[in-house]
Amino acid sequence: MTNPPNTSNYLLKGVRLPEWIRTEFGISELADISVLNGKIQHIGASSSQTSQLPIWDVKGALALP
Numbered sequence: 001m002t003n004p005p006n007t008s009n010y011l012l013k014g015v016r017l018p019e020w021i022r023t024e025f026g027i028s029e030l031a032d033i034s035v036l037n038g039k040i041q042h043i044g045a046s047s048s049q050t051s052q053l054p055i056w057d058v059k060g061a062l063a064l065p
Contacts, residue, residue: 008038011053014046015063030060 012033021043022028030046034053 007054009036009053011035011051011055012063013055013057014059014061016060017043017063018065021065033063 012035014030015033017027017031022031025031025043027043027045031043032046032051033040034042034051036053
């Protein structure tokens with residue numbers, strides 16, 4: 001896992017979420033979570049697309065609400 005970006009805007013890449021959250025958002029495996037100004041803005045399936053946000057690749061680490 002890489003170190004977190006030194007900013008309140010970033011993309012959490014490759015997050016493992018509990019099944020009930022993945023089901024709610026239609027995600028089958030890992031997720032990407034966009035954080036803007038310290039607040040979650042978007043949760044979606046992990047992709048290889050580039051982001052304008054600094055990326056924190058958590059490599060499948062479990063994230064709990």
